[in-house]
Amino acid sequence: MTVRKTAVTAVPLHPLLAERWSPRGLDATHELTQDQLTAVLEAARWSPSASNTQPWRFAVARRGTRTFDDVRDALARGNQLWAHAASALVVVAAETTGPDGAPRPWAVYDTGQAVAHLSVQAQHEGLVLHQLGGFDRDRVAALLGLPDQVQPLVVLALGRHAAGAELPEALAAREVAPRERLPLDALLLPLPEDPAA
Template identity: 80%
Template sequence: MTVSKAAVTTVPLHPLLAERWSPRGWDAGHELLDDQLTALLEAARWAPSANNSQPWRFGVARRGTAAFAAVREALARGNQLWAHAASALVVVAAETVGPDGAPRPWAAYDTGQAVAHLTVQAQHEGLAVHQLGGFDRDRVSALLDLPATVVPLVVLTVGRRDSAAELPEVLAAREQAPRDRVPLDALLLPVPADPAGEALA
């Protein structure tokens, strides 16, 4: 029986946020539609960024292509065990220096926002995304012929969940485990006092 993955929150959240999670069990027969892929990338494209710099870059490889196989081979071995069934692998990189040669200190932050937008759009499309930090960045950079100023940050596995997908036992257990987060109070920083000793409003 599948355990509910809906977030337990102190106040109600939009279902696209509350029900989003990162599966490893993919429907290996699912094909990502062109319109769905475009919608995901458009959602990312319209994310906010510092000075509207839009530093995010995406390399898309669909399952069954040579590009997909090459990106999969660059993943950590543990990720290769299940990522092969995803409908697509998306390399996400950040352009850390602008065309004028000026550094973009917020490029990674902004690219993270773009990916967050993409994940919410995926949820709307009936899809899911699992973000992977475990991959060979040098190998991916060489594969995509990236300049030194464009840095791979993450590989996204994109597809349709399959609760019946075969996974190694330890990963199957994670699929069934409820989601959790640290309490909200633990994330809040204390509000500092102003130099006069009065609390800031």
Template identity: 85%
Template sequence: MTVRKTAVTTVPLHPLLAERWSPRGLDAVHELPDAQLTALLEAARWAPSASNTQPWRFAVARRGTDAFTAVRDTLAAGNQLWAHAASALVVVAAQTTGPDGAPRPWAAYDTGQAVAHLSVQAQHEGLALHQLGGFDRDRVAALLDLPAAVVPLVVLAVGRHDGQAELPEALAAREQAPRERLPLDALLLPLPTGPAEEPAA
């Protein structure tokens, strides 16, 4: 069964944005081709970052490997129920200090931009992408032997959507539910309307 969740927007959006969503039903036999994986990582590589510091780092574990099993086992129990069918699990981390030890205060923000670029490329490639915050960061850091300055932020489950995939009832219902967002007006911060106050002497 094909599930379409095109966003209901006040003005038209590019289809890659309007049709992107985060399924949990994945094809457990789909294999991620090298060319598509490279395209995802290239899309992330060319994201903008503060002073071009490029703080994002990736670890890719394909299904059927020991690495995949190890990353899967760090996921929260509810995520393990379906993420085992992903073609690959991608750990995304941010390098929070530079080579000189100076902090990179925008590292997490920039890494989020890289993932956003990756997610749009995945939509273009006809792939499903679900971003997971429910995982044990300390276990992932130990698994990858990450230095303290490289902080795991998210795990991406990448694969091909399967509308017939078996899911627990609650998750299956969420697959069919319409996408929801706050109305645009609720996201706009009010601006001051009077003259700016002079700072106190």
């Protein structure tokens, strides 16, 4: 059974955007090809950043490696229940201070843009990813030997969707639930009155 969760939008969107969602049901037998992995990382590499600082950093741990197991063990318990089936766990970090010691106030924003680009390329590659904020940042930073200026932000569970994957009941229900977003009008900030009007 294929689960399609195409977004209901006010105007048509590109299918790579409209069809992207974040499943937890992953194929535990799938292995990323090197070309797929290179493509998603290249998409992130070419995203925009303030003053072209490119603050994003990635650590890719493939399933079957000790680093994968260590990153999985640093996830919140609810995420461990299903993320073990990912083809790779990708730690995404931001370099928040430059080599000259100057702070990079847009580093986290820019790294988020890089992940957005990565997610669209993953969709194009026939892959899915689920972004995980529930993990022990200090533990992951120590595991990877990250310096203080490189802060882990998120872990990406990357792989291939498996609609029939075994999940706890509550998570299985979320896999088939409709996608929801606030209406567009609710996202628009009110503008001050134009005195010239």
